[in-house]
Amino acid sequence: SQQGEEDPQALSIQEGENATMNCSYKTSINNLQWYRQNSGRGLVHLILIRSNEREKHSGRLRVTLDTSKKSSSLLITASRAADTASYFCATVTSGSRLTFGEGTQLTVNP
Amino acid sequence: GAVVSQHPSWVICKSGTSVKIECRSLDFQATTMFWYRQFPKQSLMLMATSNEGSKATYEQGVEKDKFLINHASLTLSTLTVTSAHPEDSSFYICSAKRQDSTEAFFGQGTRLTVV
Numbered sequence: 001s002q003q004g005e006e007d008p009q010a011l012s013i014q015e016g017e018n019a020t021m022n023c024s025y026k027t028s029i030n031n032l033q034w035y036r037q038n039s040g041r042g043l044v045h046l047i048l049i050r051s052n053e054r055e056k057h058s059g060r061l062r063v064t065l066d067t068s069k070k071s072s073s074l075l076i077t078a079s080r081a082a083d084t085a086s087y088f089c090a091t092v093t094s095g096s097r098l099t100f101g102e103g104t105q106l107t108v109n110p
Numbered sequence: 111g112a113v114v115s116q117h118p119s120w121v122i123c124k125s126g127t128s129v130k131i132e133c134r135s136l137d138f139q140a141t142t143m144f145w146y147r148q149f150p151k152q153s154l155m156l157m158a159t160s161n162e163g164s165k166a167t168y169e170q171g172v173e174k175d176k177f178l179i180n181h182a183s184l185t186l187s188t189l190t191v192t193s194a195h196p197e198d199s200s201f202y203i204c205s206a207k208r209q210d211s212t213e214a215f216f217g218q219g220t221r222l223t224v225v
Contacts, residue, residue: 031212042116042203042218043154088153096142096207098214100154 006089006101014109019076021104023089024069030092032065034074037086037103046074046087081110112138114206116217123194123224131189131220133204139184140206144214145177148201160187194224 006023013019023032031050035043049056049065049072056063062075076083086105090098113136123129133143142161146154158174160166160181168174176198178190187206191198201221205214 040221043216045213048212092212096212096214097156097159102153
């Protein structure tokens with residue numbers, strides 16, 4: 001079963017604006033990962049945040065993790081049209097098994 | 111980063127036939143490979159986990175006799191959809207993981223259409 005729930009399901013913004021996507025999960029995790037998927041393609045790993053970390057940055061990406069609320073957020077700053085894609089969070093509870101959220105479809109309008 | 115190649119990218123087959131999808135790790139040894147299924151505008155559903163040299167572990171509700179998984183080497187896993195039906199039409203994605211890494215690398219996916 002899918003553990004993660006993401007909101008919003010769809011987000012449409014203008015180029016240059018920031019995009020924030022949220023992910024909630026139900027059980028304790030080892031780490032949480034964010035992935036990007038262009039339409040009809042495979043997934044690209046964006047960033048991993050461990051359960052003992054609260055915030056992580058990578059370029060224009062900022063991920064936060066609140067284990068007390070069992071939630072994470074992905075912020076994309078200064079968005080570009082090329083950022084248009086689906087974004088998924090995935091939790092790892094044991095071993096290397098990934099459980100994916102429902103995803104957020106981001107559209108960045110030029 | 112590590113490269114995972116999935117083949118074919120798309121396939122159309124007739125009902126009742128079998129289709130084999132390959133997943134290869136090109137520049138690393140994948141001790142574990144995962145197979146996912148994704149319906150349009152939905153998330154990825156894990157179908158099975160395969161470890162090299164052993165039987166795959168299937169998720170609840172996934173028919174092991176219908177979705178045959180073979181992980182015969184450290185660089186290749188195959189998924190065979192047997193006696194395909196139109197409801198098997200979906201996007202199938204594999205991922206591969208090195209033993210010493212927490213990151214899984216994904217193939218580009220295979221679009222299966224059963225007519």
